[in-house]
Amino acid sequence: MELFRIIAGTVLIVLGLFIFGVATLGLFRFRYVLNRVHVAAKCDSLAVMLICFGLMFFSASIGTILKLLLVIILVWLANPVANHLICKVEVETNEHLEDECEVEGRP
Amino acid sequence: MPVLLFALWLAFHERVTLDVIIVGVIAVALVSLFMYRFSGWSTKKDAQMVARIPAALVYVCRLVFEVCKANIHMIALVLSDDPNAKIQPKIVAHKTNVKTQGKRVALANSITLTPGTVTVDVMGDVVFVHAIDEHANAGLSDNPLEKMLENMERNA
Numbered sequence: 376m377e378l379f380r381i382i383a384g385t386v387l388i389v390l391g392l393f394i395f396g397v398a399t400l401g402l403f404r405f406r407y408v409l410n411r412v413h414v415a416a417k418c419d420s421l422a423v424m425l426i427c428f429g430l431m432f433f434s435a436s437i438g439t440i441l442k443l444l445l446v447i448i449l450v451w452l453a454n455p456v457a458n459h460l461i462c463k464v465e466v467e468t469n470e471h472l473e474d475e476c477e478v479e480g481r482p
Numbered sequence: 483m484p485v486l487l488f489a490l491w492l493a494f495h496e497r498v499t500l501d502v503i504i505v506g507v508i509a510v511a512l513v514s515l516f517m518y519r520f521s522g523w524s525t526k527k528d529a530q531m532v533a534r535i536p537a538a539l540v541y542v543c544r545l546v547f548e549v550c551k552a553n554i555h556m557i558a559l560v561l562s563d564d565p566n567a568k569i570q571p572k573i574v575a576h577k578t579n580v581k582t583q584g585k586r587v588a589l590a591n592s593i594t595l596t597p598g599t600v601t602v603d604v605m606g607d608v609v610f611v612h613a614i615d616e617h618a619n620a621g622l623s624d625n626p627l628e629k630m631l632e633n634m635e636r637n638a
Contacts, residue, residue, distance in 0.1 A: 404566075406566055413598070413612075420595060421549050459602070478573045
C-alpha cells in the first residue's frame with residue numbers, strides 16, 4: 376500500500392512536470408500571443424491538477440488533501456479568466472490583427 | 483451554503499476539537515446571517531444548488547476528459563517539427579443558446595479549456611473564440627459541454 380502510494384504520487388508529479396515543461400517550450404515555439412495563450416491555458420491547468428493529485432498521495436492528513444483540492448478549484452477558475460483577459464487586450468489593441476489570423480468577427 | 487462554509491472552516495483547521503467547532507459555528511452563523519440578509523442568498527437557491535450537484539459533477543468529469551484531450555493535442559503540436567506551419571488561427575463569432583449569466587461564464591471558461599479554442603470575449607449571446615485550426619473551428623459547433631449546459635438549463 377505504501378509502495379503503491381509512492382509510485383502513484385511520483386508518476387502523477389512527473390507527468391505534471393512534463394506537461395509544464397512542454398507548456399514552457401510551447402510558449403517559445405509559437406510566435407504570436409494568441410497562439411501562445413493556447414498552450415498556457417490548457418497545459419497549466421492539467422499540470423497543476425496532476426501535481427496536486429500527486430501531492431495528495433504523499434500527504435498524511437485529510438486537511439492537506441482538502442486544501443490541495445481548493446488549490447485545484449482556484450487554478451481551474453482563475454487560469455481561463457487570466458488567459459481570456461490576455462486575449463481580450465491583444466484583440467482590442469492590435470491594429471494589425473488581420474496579419475496574424477483570419478478575423479470573422481471582432482468584439 | 484452554511485454547511486459548505488463550515489466544511490471549509492474545518493478543512494482549514496485540519497483538526498476537530500471543541501474550540502474549533504464553537505468558533506466555527508459562531509463565525510459561520512455571522513457570515514450566513516449577513517449574506518442571507520444583504521447579499522441575496524436564500525434557502526430556496528440553496529435547495530436548487532443541491533439539486534444541481536449531480537449534473538454539475540457529470541459536467542466536471544466531462545470537462546476533465548476534454549482538458550486531457552486538449553493537452554494531448556497541444557503536446558503533439560508543440561513537439562512537432564514546425565508548430566507555426568501547422569496552424570491556421572482564426573477568430574470566430576460563435577452564437578450560443580445558453581441563457582443564464584452563470585452558465586455563460588462556465589461555457590466561456592470551458593471553451594478555453596477544450597481542444598484548440600480560446601475565448602476572447604463574450605458579448606450578450608455571442609462568444610468570440612480564437613480557434614487554432616480548422617478542426618477546432620469545426621468542433622466548436624457541436625461542443626458536448628455546451629449541449630450539457632443547455633440540457634441543464636432546460637431541466638432547471
